Amino acid sequence: MEAAHLEMTGIRHAYGPVTVLDVPRFSVFRGECLAVLGPNGSGKSTLLRLASLQERPTQGKISYRGEEIGRRNGLDVRRRFVLLLQRPFLFAGSVERNILYGLNVRGTPRPEMKRRLEKAASLCSIGHLLGRDARKLSGGEVQRINLARAFVLEPDILFLDEPFSPLDAPSREELIAELGRVLRATGQTAVFVTHHREEAAYLGDRLAVLAGGKLLQEGRTEEVFAAPVDDEAARLLGHATLLKGIVEEQRGDLLVVAHGGHRILAAGRADAHSEVLLFVRPEDVLLARQRFESSVRNWFEGRVVEVVPSDRFALITLDCGFPLKALLTKASVEELGIRPGEIAWAGVKASSLRALPAGAENGNGEA
Amino acid sequence: MLASLDPEVARAALLTLKVSGLATLIALGLGIPMGLWLSMARFPGRRLLVSLINTGMGLPPVVVGLFVALFMWRTGPLGGLHLIYTPAAMVIAQVIIVVPIIAGLSLAAFQNIDPLAVLQARALGASNLQAALVLFREARLPQLAAVMAGFGGAISEVGAVLMVGGNIKGHTRVLTTAIVQETRMGRFEVAIALSLVLLALSFAVNFLLTSIQQKGAKAWKPRTWR
Numbered sequence: 001m002e003a004a005h006l007e008m009t010g011i012r013h014a015y016g017p018v019t020v021l022d023v024p025r026f027s028v029f030r031g032e033c034l035a036v037l038g039p040n041g042s043g044k045s046t047l048l049r050l051a052s053l054q055e056r057p058t059q060g061k062i063s064y065r066g067e068e069i070g071r072r073n074g075l076d077v078r079r080r081f082v083l084l085l086q087r088p089f090l091f092a093g094s095v096e097r098n099i100l101y102g103l104n105v106r107g108t109p110r111p112e113m114k115r116r117l118e119k120a121a122s123l124c125s126i127g128h129l130l131g132r133d134a135r136k137l138s139g140g141e142v143q144r145i146n147l148a149r150a151f152v153l154e155p156d157i158l159f160l161d162e163p164f165s166p167l168d169a170p171s172r173e174e175l176i177a178e179l180g181r182v183l184r185a186t187g188q189t190a191v192f193v194t195h196h197r198e199e200a201a202y203l204g205d206r207l208a209v210l211a212g213g214k215l216l217q218e219g220r221t222e223e224v225f226a227a228p229v230d231d232e233a234a235r236l237l238g239h240a241t242l243l244k245g246i247v248e249e250q251r252g253d254l255l256v257v258a259h260g261g262h263r264i265l266a267a268g269r270a271d272a273h274s275e276v277l278l279f280v281r282p283e284d285v286l287l288a289r290q291r292f293e294s295s296v297r298n299w300f301e302g303r304v305v306e307v308v309p310s311d312r313f314a315l316i317t318l319d320c321g322f323p324l325k326a327l328l329t330k331a332s333v334e335e336l337g338i339r340p341g342e343i344a345w346a347g348v349k350a351s352s353l354r355a356l357p358a359g360a361e362n363g364n365g366e367a
Numbered sequence: 368m369l370a371s372l373d374p375e376v377a378r379a380a381l382l383t384l385k386v387s388g389l390a391t392l393i394a395l396g397l398g399i400p401m402g403l404w405l406s407m408a409r410f411p412g413r414r415l416l417v418s419l420i421n422t423g424m425g426l427p428p429v430v431v432g433l434f435v436a437l438f439m440w441r442t443g444p445l446g447g448l449h450l451i452y453t454p455a456a457m458v459i460a461q462v463i464i465v466v467p468i469i470a471g472l473s474l475a476a477f478q479n480i481d482p483l484a485v486l487q488a489r490a491l492g493a494s495n496l497q498a499a500l501v502l503f504r505e506a507r508l509p510q511l512a513a514v515m516a517g518f519g520g521a522i523s524e525v526g527a528v529l530m531v532g533g534n535i536k537g538h539t540r541v542l543t544t545a546i547v548q549e550t551r552m553g554r555f556e557v558a559i560a561l562s563l564v565l566l567a568l569s570f571a572v573n574f575l576l577t578s579i580q581q582k583g584a585k586a587w588k589p590r591t592w593r
Contacts, residue, residue, distance in 0.1 A: 054490060081492075085487060088487065089484050091501065101493075106492055149491065
């Protein structure tokens with residue numbers, strides 16, 4: 001396996017008596033975009049500040065290209081990185097002055113500054129803003145300037161702390177797409193933290209899941225999304241329905257799990273008679289008025305408890321003896337006439353139901 | 368007298384500018400780094416130090432004059448320097464009066480800047496010193512208010528310069544001490560003329576600083592109902 005570009009080992013960070021981060025190992029590889037997904041207060045911003053060398057961890061080692069970071073090389077290595085703050089601060093003066101700030105503190109020669117400025121301005125489409133007063137920009141423009149201010153430095157690693165969270169939905173989608181385009185076009189190594197699953201899924205080549213200051217899981221993005229290691233990771237990754245059952249038998253790659261009179265087929269491995277937790281993502285649940293012949297192995301009859309509409313979809317909660325959530329388009333909800341109190345059938349493919357040992361300890365298992 | 372600019376008045380006015388201007392410059396060099404440091408550092412006793420500086424902003428000039436005189440007196444610890452009754456002693460006394468004003472107002476100015484400014488500078492690769500300079504640049508407008516207050520405190524002060532300068536005609540006589548002298552002697556018209564010169568000087572310096580401070584500051588007035 002390729003050696004890590006940036007490697008953190010035995011990291012523990014505390015503010016006073018409170019340990020906010022405890023990560024035995026965290027690696028960033030060259031050319032990848034690593035997404036760190038976690039809820040508010042999970043320690044993801046702290047992880048980012050430590051990795052980008054903005055703060056020194058209470059305990060632990062950080063090395064960059066095999067060289068350990070210390071007081072001697074701390075500033076030099078930090079200058080190869082850029083951290084994009086969640087709430088960018090624009091310095092008083094023009095947009096151009098803001099973009100050139102990082103080059104100025106590095107003592108970059110004038111002609112090189114000019115060349116980089118032009119490149120970054122065209123990359124982030126902000127050429128027309130350069131002369132403007134930095135304090136008189138819209139939210140979307142501020143984020144673009146913020147990106148340009150980072151790209152102009154051509155950093156070895158770009159760190160982004162929830163860069164889109166202050167934006168409205170259309171600007172956010174536009175900027176995410178733009179960032180994805182720029183990252184891929186430049187082969188930029190990037191680490192970004194977010195609490196939005198869609199951002200992580202869209203931008204991340206690899207995904208690390210963080211909760212309570214601990215790394216729950218790390219791996220290829222699609223693999224992590226498909227196979228959470230425990231219930232906490234499953235919830236963070238959007239697997240909604242959780243129910244406990246007892247394993248009756250293992251049939252090849254599938255488990256037969258008993259739960260309140262149901263015999264459910266799920267993907268996973270576990271010992272017979274052991275207790276497992278079952279997860280399914282709401283978008284993998286099929287709803288119908290009648291059960292029908294298909295490859296779907298699990299069918300549950302239930303009463304509609306709640307219908308929560310959002311922009312194009314509706315989240316439906318069904319009481320099947322356990323709560324089961326399904327995500328449908330609004331058109332399907334209309335067509336099927338799904339309303340609270342109605343009876344409906346939910347179908348779940350065995351491959352979409354994940355079984356994990358109940359009471360799994362949080363660890364750093366590879367996905 | 369004013370129209371013909373009496374040489375004695377001109378000399379006192381020039382010395383006033385020199386002494387108070389130099390004292391303000393030295394106090395800026397000491398007070399701004401002190402305010403910057405206090406705005407960023409956290410250590411035991413910081414609150415006590417800030418309280419002392421805030422108290423120092425209202426330091427009675429005669430008390431400063433007394434202690435500077437005691438130090439500079441021929442028999443005092445610094446008597447060997449022969450500074451008493453020289454403009455240098457007046458500058459030293461005024462620096463002591465002005466430093467707390469500049470440090471206190473600078474501290475307030477720096478603390479008013481969003482702490483994100485420093486984080487942002489570091490995030491873009493600034494060293495700790497470069498990040499502190501960002502704070503200085505962001506606070507440059509309120510800093511000018513500190514300069515004005517400091518210079519105002521120095522130029523209007525009379526107690527300390529009188530005690531350590533001695534109001535020696537042609538040597539240590541400044542406008543304020545001259546005004547005291549003329550008033551004592553009942554020459555009110557001269558005292559009034561000197562006061563007008565002092566006010567004009569003070570206004571000229573402050574007008575210059577205000578022009579710098581207010582340059583480019585456009586009023587933003589929203590449309591409101593009332």
